[in-house]
Amino acid sequence: MKQGGxxxxxxxxxIEKNREAIEQIVLNAGRYMKDHPPQIKDVHRxxxxxxxxxxxxxxxxxxxxxxFRKIFPACSFYGEEDTAGNSRNGKEGxxxxxxxxxxxxxxxxxxxHSCVSVGIGYNGKILAGFVYNPFADxxxxxxxxxxxxxxxxxxxxxxxxxxxxxxxxxxxxYNEGDTDALFQIAKELYLGSLSIREGGSAxxxxxxxxxxxxVVYLELKxxxxxxxxxxxxxxxxxxxxxxxxGSPITLDRPCSILAGTRTATEEVRAxxxxxxxx
Ligand code: LIP
Numbered sequence: 327m328k329q330g331g332x333x334x335x336x337x338x339x340x341i342e343k344n345r346e347a348i349e350q351i352v353l354n355a356g357r358y359m360k361d362h363p364p365q366i367k368d369v370h371r372x373x374x375x376x377x378x379x380x381x382x383x384x385x386x387x388x389x390x391x392x393x394f395r396k397i398f399p400a401c402s403f404y405g406e407e408d409t410a411g412n413s414r415n416g417k418e419g420x421x422x423x424x425x426x427x428x429x430x431x432x433x434x435x436x437x438x439h440s441c442v443s444v445g446i447g448y449n450g451k452i453l454a455g456f457v458y459n460p461f462a463d464x465x466x467x468x469x470x471x472x473x474x475x476x477x478x479x480x481x482x483x484x485x486x487x488x489x490x491x492x493x494x495x496x497x498x499x500y501n502e503g504d505t506d507a508l509f510q511i512a513k514e515l516y517l518g519s520l521s522i523r524e525g526g527s528a529x530x531x532x533x534x535x536x537x538x539x540x541v542v543y544l545e546l547k548x549x550x551x552x553x554x555x556x557x558x559x560x561x562x563x564x565x566x567x568x569x570x571x572g573s574p575i576t577l578d579r580p581c582s583i584l585a586g587t588r589t590a591t592e593e594v595r596a597x598x599x600x601x602x603x604x
Contacts, residue, residue, distance in 0.1 A: 374500025429527030445554025455555030491541025541585030
């Protein structure tokens, strides 16, 4: 095994040794989210249209950073919220990609479709992912080369086309890119599939691809903390994830996300190329 590969394997083994502790920290963060529904006074606006943060997002991110730093003192953090210790350098060394509440708008309106999302990367490669929805009590996890689990059960995707499944997509008012193109694409996905969903949590909707509930997930602009954890969960279940144009996902800046079965992502990529400008 080459030097680089050996270093990664050693790191994956270190994560594996600490897996129980990491998972307990994510579980506790999810339970905190469920036990602290936001009051109006807890909700604040961020830059951009309909872009919110709650005091619970902040509190959970602070807790996660404090607890993970105890286990991995030399790591860095790429978190959604502006809290201490958040360097957002996803390309070098050991980095935790944290979305304390993915699906914050869902959380504010009591949709019960939100999660804690934690991805662990090294030198720009995601090695492990943990995504917990406390409302549905669904815990997704994966270690590179060790497979994907949902509540401890192994996940393995069937290579279905969109005609045989539910397609899902995401869109954010504050990331409003080419909305007309997106909804023309959504119409074709709807007409070409069994049904369509817009869930409001990229991490959960990508994990649902790993669980075989969604056949594909598309969003034109997301941040590394939205997709880092779910990316290894879907890949270790036999799915694929890349940008809409097929290039690799980025871990140091936002990018588009197309995750799904190999067949469905190729179908959606072809549809997107008809509407999205190059
Ligand atoms: C959310 C994403 C979702 C997207 C939302 C938002 P947040 O992340 O998970 O897919 O459509 O607009 O970006 O802000 O709730 O962590």
